[in-house]
Amino acid sequence: MTGLVVEIGEKAFPGASGGANPPLYKDFRLEIADRAFVALLGPSGLGKTTLLNMIAGVDKAFTGRLDFTNGRRPRISYVFQSPRLLPWRTVLQNVALPLPQGADSLKRARAAIADVGLAGSEDVYPERLSLGMQRRVALARGFAVEPELLLMDEPFVSLDEANTAKLHDLLNDLIAARPTTTLFVTHDSREAVRLADRIVVLEGPPARIARDITVPLTREARRIPGEIERVRDLVVGRLQSVAAVNG
Amino acid sequence: MASRLGWSAISLAVFVAVWWVIALAHGDFRLLPTPPLVIDALVVTAKSGALFYNLLVTLARVAASFLLAMTLGSALGILLGMSRTADRLIGPWVVLFLNLPALVIIILCYVWFGLIESAAVAAVAINKIPNVAVTLREGAASLSRDLAEMAAVYGFGPWKTLRHVILPQLAPFFAAAARSGLALVWKIVLVVELLGRPNGVGFELQTAFQLFDVATILAYAFAFGFIVQAIELGIIQPWEQAANRWRR
Numbered sequence A: 001m002t003g004l005v006v007e008i009g010e011k012a013f014p015g016a017s018g019g020a021n022p023p024l025y026k027d028f029r030l031e032i033a034d035r036a037f038v039a040l041l042g043p044s045g046l047g048k049t050t051l052l053n054m055i056a057g058v059d060k061a062f063t064g065r066l067d068f069t070n071g072r073r074p075r076i077s078y079v080f081q082s083p084r085l086l087p088w089r090t091v092l093q094n095v096a097l098p099l100p101q102g103a104d105s106l107k108r109a110r111a112a113i114a115d116v117g118l119a120g121s122e123d124v125y126p127e128r129l130s131l132g133m134q135r136r137v138a139l140a141r142g143f144a145v146e147p148e149l150l151l152m153d154e155p156f157v158s159l160d161e162a163n164t165a166k167l168h169d170l171l172n173d174l175i176a177a178r179p180t181t182t183l184f185v186t187h188d189s190r191e192a193v194r195l196a197d198r199i200v201v202l203e204g205p206p207a208r209i210a211r212d213i214t215v216p217l218t219r220e221a222r223r224i225p226g227e228i229e230r231v232r233d234l235v236v237g238r239l240q241s242v243a244a245v246n247g
Numbered sequence B: 001m002a003s004r005l006g007w008s009a010i011s012l013a014v015f016v017a018v019w020w021v022i023a024l025a026h027g028d029f030r031l032l033p034t035p036p037l038v039i040d041a042l043v044v045t046a047k048s049g050a051l052f053y054n055l056l057v058t059l060a061r062v063a064a065s066f067l068l069a070m071t072l073g074s075a076l077g078i079l080l081g082m083s084r085t086a087d088r089l090i091g092p093w094v095v096l097f098l099n100l101p102a103l104v105i106i107i108l109c110y111v112w113f114g115l116i117e118s119a120a121v122a123a124v125a126i127n128k129i130p131n132v133a134v135t136l137r138e139g140a141a142s143l144s145r146d147l148a149e150m151a152a153v154y155g156f157g158p159w160k161t162l163r164h165v166i167l168p169q170l171a172p173f174f175a176a177a178a179r180s181g182l183a184l185v186w187k188i189v190l191v192v193e194l195l196g197r198p199n200g201v202g203f204e205l206q207t208a209f210q211l212f213d214v215a216t217i218l219a220y221a222f223a224f225g226f227i228v229q230a231i232e233l234g235i236i237q238p239w240e241q242a243a244n245r246w247r248r
């Protein structure tokens, strides 16, 4: 069980001149069910990355609470908005380092690297890879951990369509294989519809939930562009009722 | 590497040639001996065993004070770089010691602790610690927050974080501190020996100075300079290259 409830009384960053900036979040609440796949949409600069940072526990400077339904912190993978690899460690070391030490860890890391299509690059240093390849290493690192809670911040930008489609499938397989709760930030509403079973659209500031949409599509229907477009109309706010989608 | 060694050899040969010409032109070999006279002096001190004994004694002092200064200076610098409070409290002391003349520190150490070995090593180390601290403070202050957050999220723990995240970021700063440190330490060690030790290169130089024996002075200077250069080429540079192999 890895559902969670985020309650933010207030989150504001200190301003440049010492005072406080207007708050990014005020009396904000988001509930995420166990094994849900929630996509988070919202304009740039609203605070989506900040929200993931607070959930991941790297940003503790806010009032509010974080409740995990099983009472302890789950095993978290966080695929950051930038790859955040260790430039002085090889691809293989980067993926293997978060894993518990053991004979098994290198094997798992190799498998994860092959899964993202980078077999053969294990011994390369990250700065010699293209940005898209670095992103895929970061994904391999996040997936290899076998997380209970998977946080992803625009993980598929700067990738080509074929790779993105492959990684979407990989993500689906990963989630199907193990109970995983996913929170996925993206600017691409089509991608959100294709992947998520719930889409939360934020507006602000301060950020509030403008629309909270359950995606009523089966895995097969998600491959049909027409179906995707119909739900997308709802997401971007062109249609107001679920009936229009289902009808 | 090979061509760089070649260029160094040519450059050194030119230096020796110019020196030789000036010495011949000047004519007073007691004040400015020719290269062969210096080599003669080198052979004489080497045969008596004095050269190796004194080089060894001095090298041991260099090593001890260098390690002491690097350890304490790094710890202090990292503390100052990570904690703003510590930097506000202790930072001004570092600046004070940075600007204190080496001679003052040496004399005070000898006056307060006596003409003993530990006072000599401490005097050299104290001279060097502020430099190391300032360099490492810079390094610690520029540590990447992004990577620290990554390590925290993925549960690296303190040991893995230190080894794979923090120390590699500090490596260039260690190298810079070590390089400038070696140059500074061995110069100060000679002064310390001259002022208060009964052996070592510094002591021998003083004896030679009293006898106006310029050839022996130069012989010691070159022997020791050669060793320091060998340490730089044989240890520091290869280590730096290995530590930088990931760069594009």
Ligand SMILES: Nc1ncnc2c1ncn2[C@@H]1O[C@H](COP(=O)(O)OP(=O)(O)OP(=O)(O)O)[C@@H](O)[C@H]1O
Residues within 6 Å of the ligand: A013, A014, A024, A042, A043, A044, A045, A046, A047, A048, A049, A050, A051, A081
């Ligand atoms: N460390 C920080 N210090 C000060 N302000 C910050 C800091 N981090 C983020 N902010 C501010 O908080 C706001 C939200 O930033 P955040 O990165 O969460 O946006 P975002 O929704 O992820 O945007 P994008 O879609 O462009 O990634 C921005 O206005 C940003 O300037």
Ligand SMILES: [Mg+2]
Residues within 6 Å of the ligand: A048, A049, A050, A081, A153
């Ligand atoms: Mg962001």
